[in-house]
Amino acid sequence: MKDGMFVFDAAIHVQDFTDRQIKQGDSSGRVGILRNQLTGFIDLTARKGPPANTGFHTPPDVDWAHSTLFEKSDTDLAMACSVPLFSHWKAGLGPVELSYELCKRDPKRILLTGGVDPAYHGLDFALREMERQVKEWGAVSMKFYQYQQRGCSWRADDRDIAYPLWEKAIELGLKMVQFHKGFPLELGPVEAFQPNDIQYAAADFPELNFGIHHLGDPYVGETISIASRFENVYLVLPLWFNQYFLQPRKMLHRLGECLLYVGEDRICYGSEAFIWPHIQTYIDAWANMEMPEELQDHYGYPELTRSIKEKIFGLNFANGLGIDVAAKKVELGVAA
Template sequence: MKDGMFVFDATVHCQDFTDRQIRPEDDGRHVRALRDQLGEFTALTATRGPSVESSFPELPDLDWANRKLFEESVTDLAMSCTVPLYSHWQMGLGSPEVSHALAASNPSRILFTGGVDPAWQGLDAALEEMERQVTEWGAVSMKFYQYQGRDKHWRADDRELAYPLWEKAVELGIKMVQFHKGFPLGIMPVEAFRPNDIQLAALDFPELNFGIHHLGDPYVDETISIAARFPNVYLILPLWFNQYFLQPWKMLHRLGEVLLQVGSKRICYGSEAFIWPTIQPYIDAWADMTMPDELQDRYGYPEITREIKERVFGINFAEGLGIDLEAKKRELGLI
């Protein structure tokens, strides 16, 4: 815990960016472009923020990953997230197999988010795989990456392809489904990752929560607008934290707009480990963060209170997932 606040990291990945991931029929442009772009970006953030020494772009060792999370930071609970991107990655960028392996290495402290793709796998196969990941591997959520290629992409509000996924999620007892939005993971059209398709899905499935990652950047205004109007939309903030050290004023503006328009009860902390493996500075930064008086005076942004910090650190994500946080604290011996 950090100063008595429970820290639930919503976004931890086991990802393999190496050339062995390139599909035999592929020229490797997407894999190499993403690896190069992320390598340059992490190096840039390290000029003013935490070190990025890591095994990137290799798949992280599980013992190393647990040490980074639970010995070198005060993280209490983490979510191992699948990234079901298969079009150019042989096993998927963050395959459910390796994501589950991380969760299984420390089941009391790492939860598992599965992932499928109905356009790539076919709807029936995706539904079967969803059920398998929940019943056999204990997935508590699902994460989606909705563009595999020009002829394999889908929208969250597609009644034929997507709504059966949301019906299956409700049937399986899943409380939250999550989406990569904004930044494309490869040479792909950015407009494929606009968050607008979440709106009707959230309207038609009020019993299900919809998590949007990365504030949908560059569609930040649309993302905030959607979350402000749909009470079952959550904003999960990996990349916001990683960019904070590099661009603090810009990130504070974004956070201020979220707090002003959405409120503090559906914002969730995420570190984006293990691309950025030095986790504790992000925890410390959020625990110590204040909203500058200048931004409060000019834009009406609220103060960042301890109550807000505690909610973002863990309460919100736990509520969105339907997790009894007090029971989890007792299980971990924290109360």
């Protein structure tokens, strides 16, 4: 708890960028390109913000990760998100198996977001794997990366390849599916990461929530517009917090537009640990953040009240997943 506010981190990762994970035949050098992209972005955020984990390419030690989350920060609950990118990585860039191992360390506090890719592995396999991850590993959500490589991508509004996934998610009792949008990885075309395909999916499956990560940057305006019109679209803000220290004014504008057009009930905090391990810094920053009066006066952005902070800290994401926060507090033994 942070000053009595329940903290649910929507995005932590157990990544594995090591050489042992690289598939043979990476003649294009795209693994190196991706590593350089990540390193460059990390170096940018570190200019004014908390430093990143210098060993970010290696899976973190499970005990260290648990201590970083729950002993060195005020985090109450966290979501371990897999990164199902398979084109150049044997088990995916963030293997779901490693996320599950972290979840086993403390299953009450660390929840699993699984991941599959119906274009890369085939729809039938993806559906079976979704069911296995939910029933065997207890996954409570799924996260999707919809572009693997040239000729291997898919859309969330594709009735043949995507809609069976959403039907399966509902059948399995999942309340939310999540998407990496924006921030193209390696040489993938930027338009492959647009959020536009979420619209029909959200309209056709109103009983399912759709989480969009990273505000779809560079398609921030489109992402906010979509979330403003579809009440089952949630905005998950990992990287926003990491960028805040580098570009506070820009990030406050983005947050202000989210609050102005989408409202305070579907915006969610995420730290991007363990690439950025100084989790408490982000928690403290959000707890103490203010919307400058100038931005309120000139743009109509709302004041950052305690109620807004509490919702974004964890209540919104829990609600989107169908988690009873009061019951979870009792389970975890944290203050009511």
